Amino acid sequence: MEILEQSQATYTILTVQGDFLCEDEKPTIRDTILRDISAGKKFIVIDLRNVHHMNSCGLGSLVSCMTTLRKCGGDLVLLAPTDNVKFLLSVTKLNSIFKVYATKEEAIANFH
Amino acid sequence: MERAFPRKLESLEEIFSFIRVFGLEHKLKDGPLFFMDFTVEEIFTNMVKYNSKSRAEVTISLEHRPGELVLTLVDTDADPFDITRTPDVDVSRGLEERKVGGLGIHLVRQLADSLDYTYVNRQNKIIIKKKIEDADANG
Numbered sequence: 457m458e459i460l461e462q463s464q465a466t467y468t469i470l471t472v473q474g475d476f477l478c479e480d481e482k483p484t485i486r487d488t489i490l491r492d493i494s495a496g497k498k499f500i501v502i503d504l505r506n507v508h509h510m511n512s513c514g515l516g517s518l519v520s521c522m523t524t525l526r527k528c529g530g531d532l533v534l535l536a537p538t539d540n541v542k543f544l545l546s547v548t549k550l551n552s553i554f555k556v557y558a559t560k561e562e563a564i565a566n567f568h
Numbered sequence: 569m570e571r572a573f574p575r576k577l578e579s580l581e582e583i584f585s586f587i588r589v590f591g592l593e594h595k596l597k598d599g600p601l602f603f604m605d606f607t608v609e610e611i612f613t614n615m616v617k618y619n620s621k622s623r624a625e626v627t628i629s630l631e632h633r634p635g636e637l638v639l640t641l642v643d644t645d646a647d648p649f650d651i652t653r654t655p656d657v658d659v660s661r662g663l664e665e666r667k668v669g670g671l672g673i674h675l676v677r678q679l680a681d682s683l684d685y686t687y688v689n690r691q692n693k694i695i696i697k698k699k700i701e702d703a704d705a706n707g
Binding site for chain 1: 580584598602605606609610613659660662664671672674675678679
């Protein structure tokens with residue numbers, strides 16, 4: 457898994473490439489978000505358009521990141537998940553917890 | 569199609585390739601492939617994490633029968649672990665009350681049409697069946 461980071465004044469976009477499997481992998485999305493929080497960046501968009509496979513550990517790490525961000529007054533939204541990932545979010549009812557957007561513009565507007 | 573894989577998370581890449589080859593041979597579409605990737609990965613990872621003392625390889629077999637896929641995972645030299653009897657995860661809870669663990673088996677149960685478990689001679693055997701439509705194959 458690769459994570460590409462683009463930071464703007466009010467938000468950060470983390471683009472995930474490859475399989476979103478487990479927190480045993482490095483770098484982890486959680487490490488990246490903790491670093492962002494330390495730098496005062498608390499509004500995160502996770503771009504999932506290139507993630508075709510996610511496992512329960514990946515889902516768990518999204519929940520963990522969201523909890524951490526919310527506790528420090530931040531927020532996390534998901535951008536363009538593939539049908540497979542959308543299906544997992546639906547079965548686990550995480551689609552009621554995460555805001556999901558089809559476009560970058562819609563995702564960013566959530567933070568204004 | 570059957571193959572044994574070393575008991576380590578690094579085997580996952582080979583397992584996904586194994587599933588990909590099976591999918592190509594049987595002309596399976598994305599839905600069934602996703603089901604196989606997800607299910608096999610979750611159960612294999614559990615076997616590796618929770619039976620780390622065993623040195624035995626984990627055997628995975630994939631079958632395409634008329635109207636269904638049958639996946640079998642065999643974990644040798646293992647203590648019993650009946651995934652059909654693990655407690656359900658309450659997915660209706662809000663963010664603060666969500667537990668991170670247990671989602672994998674919950675999802676496998678939700679995605680599969682049937683799950684069978686046997687434990688004989690220190691061997692856990694899990695058989696997962698999934699109905700598929702004609703449109704899911706020959707694509």
